Amino acid sequence: MPPVLELRGITKAFPGVLANDHIDLTLEEGTVHALLGENGAGKSTLMNILYGLYTPDEGEIYIRDQRVEIDGPNKAISLGIGMVHQHFMLIPVFTVAENVMLGVESLRNGIFLDPSAAASRIGEISQMYGLRVNPNTYVKELPVGIQQRVEIIKLLYREADILILDEPTAVLTPQEVEEFFKIIRSLVDRGKSLIFITHKLNEVMEIADDITVLRGGRVAGVTKPSQTTQKELASMMVGREVVLQVDKQPAEPGDVVLQVENLEAVDDRGNAALRGVSFEVREGEVLGIAGVQGNGQTELVQALTGLRNILAGSVHIAGADLTNASPRKILQQGVAHVPEDRQQDGLVLSFPVSDNMVLNTYYKPPFARYGSLNQKQILAAADERAREYDVRTPSLSIPVSNLSGGNQQKVIVAREFSRPISLLIASQPTRGLDVGSIEYIHRRIIEKRDEGTAVLLVSSELEEVMSLSDRIAVMFEGEIVDILWADEVTREQVGLLMAGVKGD
Amino acid sequence: MTEDISTKPQVGLVTDIGQIDDGTYNQYAYEGLLRAADEFGLESRVIETAVLEEFESNLIQLAKEGCKLLVTIGSRKGEDVERLAARFPDTHFILVDYTPYARAKNVTGLVFAEDQAGFMAGALAGLMTASGVVGFVGGVDVAPVLKYHHGFEHGVAHTNNRARVVHAYTGSFTDQEKGEAAAHSLLDQGIDTLFAAGGPSGSAALRTAAAQGAWVVGVDQDEWGTTFENGSAPGSDHLLTSAVKRIDHAVYTAIRQALEGKLTGGTLTFNLANDGVELAPYHDADSAISSEIQGKILEIRKALQTRELDTRVGPDGQVTMQGFLPRILSWNWQAVLLPFLAIFSALVIGAIFIAAFDPEVWAAFSEGFFKGLGASFSSIAQAYTSLFEGAFGRPSKIIEGFRIYAQTRDDVVLRAAIRPLTESLRLSTPYIFAGLAVALGFRCGLFNIGAEGQYFVGGLLAVFVGYSIKGFPLIIHLPLAIIGGMVGGALWSAIAGWLKAKTGAHEVINTIMLNYIAFRLADYLLNVGGPMSRPGDFRPVSPEIELSAYLPQFFPNDPSIRLNSGFILALIAVGVVYWFLFKTTLGFEIRTVGANPHAARTAGINVSRSFVLAMAFSGALAGLAGAHDILGVLHFMPNAFSSGYGFDAIALALLGKSHPVGVLLASLLFGFLRAGAQRMQAPPASVPIDIIQIVQALIIIFIAAPEVVRLIYRIRAARAADEAVFTRGWGST
């Protein structure tokens, strides 16, 4: 049987970068093909080419041995190719059904939209693949895990049989990942073929049939899970040995920096999200917040950074009462904030990389004097930060949206880490990063800790919390159920607490 | 040796793969290293990499042993070396043939102007060929090879514009068979001169071609000494020369600079001017190359060296354009072309309307089709001629005016001739202010529909200051009146900004409401007997402003020319708004809020304050438009003051892409159209002014929907990166 899809010699250059350099890739029918690679290795670019969003400079695409020219997403869809982008492309104020039928609207009498016809097809699809979702809810009200299902349903609705999933698991909780894998298996069982991009090597080992590793725009290796190890994959990706374990000395905690007492707040819908949260973080220690996403972590971070109204309780940072203080006041108190949703809260995508590097310090000397910006200084500082944090960009003046997802994250980390700080609040700091960069950022966090910074780490990756934290606070339904010493506790114990099972 | 070895600074070399006598890169790098070591008394260490996998560990070994300078070839593993460099900050890595990616302070790439060497080779080939067909064989199309290739092509074209260059790539630097095959296929196409840049694969091509009696040119090093074994190999008399890259010299120079403390990372370029590239001696072919040709090559070398002559090859080997016209063409011409085509299309459609609404055309059609057609054309020509003359004046008259002025110093004719032009500029002035107002709002994500109301209130305050204050000199009174206009507009719009910031009320609704309030306010103030009405007058108008509040005219003695210094003020406003938006922290905040309010808030920007500020600035600009019309043109305020600027301003901001300069251009366009339309309305054309509004509307539609224009003219979209789908709903916070 011929491969369902074959890419030969795909080459694509952007000004200053060769994003894809003669890439070959073969996808067999009814299999999952994992595409691995560092941030900026060219994975998304390759997939965007396949989906017709970019025109390759060179190379050929074959579908079942037929040469095809894909000059736009419509062409890709008509060839049975569907793609879920790294950053979702749903319209939040539309319902699930409306989002799904967008572009392929079913019409009643040839004029009127017929959402009910769409809804019933969505019902069938959900049934068949185990993608449970209510077609009539608004997308903005759905958690990311479900939004992802909507994206996948969108593809199936268009009868795609080659599905491209660009970092689908980056935004999912471990539970959601389990669900997601079930969906993948049911897709494969029904003969769909998938290209699956991820940075998580354990996922690759679990779900992939074939693996292609990209590095610097080229194919660095092709293998199978049965023939390789995670360690080998990591070094194939990065081109050197990767330390998957964080290596750190015991913490030497100092004075209390962040003191939170009986914090209460509500979420966007007005439901109680924080029900009397108290804890403290000291100089030179990492307090990790573990918890299944949606148990108040997001609201906690927002309350601490001045982005959410605090109804009761208090926040003291370095002795100053910052309960309901403005975000700027809090930032000026030496707080660094790596927000959870980088594209929404961390970056201005249409701004150049350089401006994003000074997004919260632009008004201070040397970047500005007497209210007038000094672009030279901004560029110089951005240049230095980009180098130090290995942000891979052909130029600092291109919009940050042109950077690969992982490099966008590095821009934020570079910005937040390179000013004097006493408290670091990091939400999902390594989401979407490759193993090499994760190693790097973990090292920087520990370095900050060792310099005496207090670190509050929020992550839905239990692994990350376990390996970085000195103490772990477990959140469940808006409360901190327990705070534990990281070296005295097992994964299982934390996992149980996260699930709301109280130990004794 | 007297000196203790261990005290000597160490320099090291790791071959990328192969030995230091490989006759090419590694060998030349080594020679450069040796020369530097010798000259500066350095201890040199060398590791020859046998298999690629050991390359990195070899580098690490030398770095760990304390080599302060490490030389290697970067083309294969440059990126890995760069990564490695981060771990050894005390060691400076010098990479031949590599452009560092991240510009670390301890990584220097050495790159060469292969295009210059290739150009000279091409120039020689162009002069030597008899058949008029010359060939190029490349290995893999990496940047250095592309630079040789395109430099060669341009060199050939430089000396022999009838010659044709054919080329072939072997896809390998090592496969000799493919090189031979490539040579044969080019020979079959009739070449009699061949240049090859492809390592051993390319050298094989050269040998093959030389054996068949073609002239050949070597590459990278003097191939007379290598491929043709110092002239002992057959065909060496057919080797014209080689395009040489002085790797030894480059490595030596880099080391010297390092010792002088001048090596700080980045790339060093080696070209003809610093002896980085050159043509090798002619050797056995010397007698075959006439002294005239040799002289020409020398001239070309000099011209390249002084940059008088450009190879037209970019740093990645791409062909670049040269000269004024190509540079303009390579510019983002779509950005210019699309608006132009939009205007053109709108005029074409406008022409249809003109003909269709002309009763004479109908009459002519009833007499016969061709008569009708003729009448249509004359009607359209008539109308557009008036439009043009109304906007710019009649060129012949302007020339005539200048002539008379030059001869007699009498400017009556000239003034009359340029009157339309000045009128266009005058009409553009309020457009500029109002367009800037809306554009500034857009930049903050605000849709200021209220420019009209702000224009009114600005006008009211300006006129009030203008007539109520008496006895001040112009220098005080005029600025006061102008400021009055700005303050009026600013206060009015700030209300909407404040409501948005405090209550989240949408500015579109609020500014529309404020428009009505402004109109009624003017009614109340100006109507006969109202607080600002002109005493004793039966019309709803304000008193005349004092002379000291007049915006000075350009031609004070000729009241028919109404262009006044307000136009200068508008140009200044363009500059100020640009500066404000892009050079100040407040502008930065406003743009950030406009582009992503969430990120702005997270970054500590006071979003509410930005809303109020942007609204106030926007209103001040709209108020200036009102002040201009009062202080510069009317000198009093009638109740029916409105001229729809506020609404046209939205179109201007859209047309100008919310950029001050774009708004300026759009405003000039509208001003000229409006001035022209007034002339068009008058006999002989007698076209209803509505036609121009249709044309304006069409221009806006075409600019707002560039796809339509692209479709009509079959222009392919420049595949921009961001074909993103908007996920942020309109009006969402």
Ligand SMILES: Nc1ncnc2c1ncn2[C@@H]1O[C@H](COP(=O)(O)OP(=O)(O)OP(=O)(O)O)[C@@H](O)[C@H]1O
């Ligand atoms: N539109 C663009 N314009 C310019 N450069 C771009 C553009 N899109 C991508 N690039 C560059 O191309 C390279 C590859 O990017 P790509 O998004 O394919 O990486 P990726 O492998 O998906 O990385 P990540 O894991 O971080 O998402 C990067 O260096 C990126 O900066």
Ligand SMILES: [Mg+2]
């Ligand atoms: Mg990506």
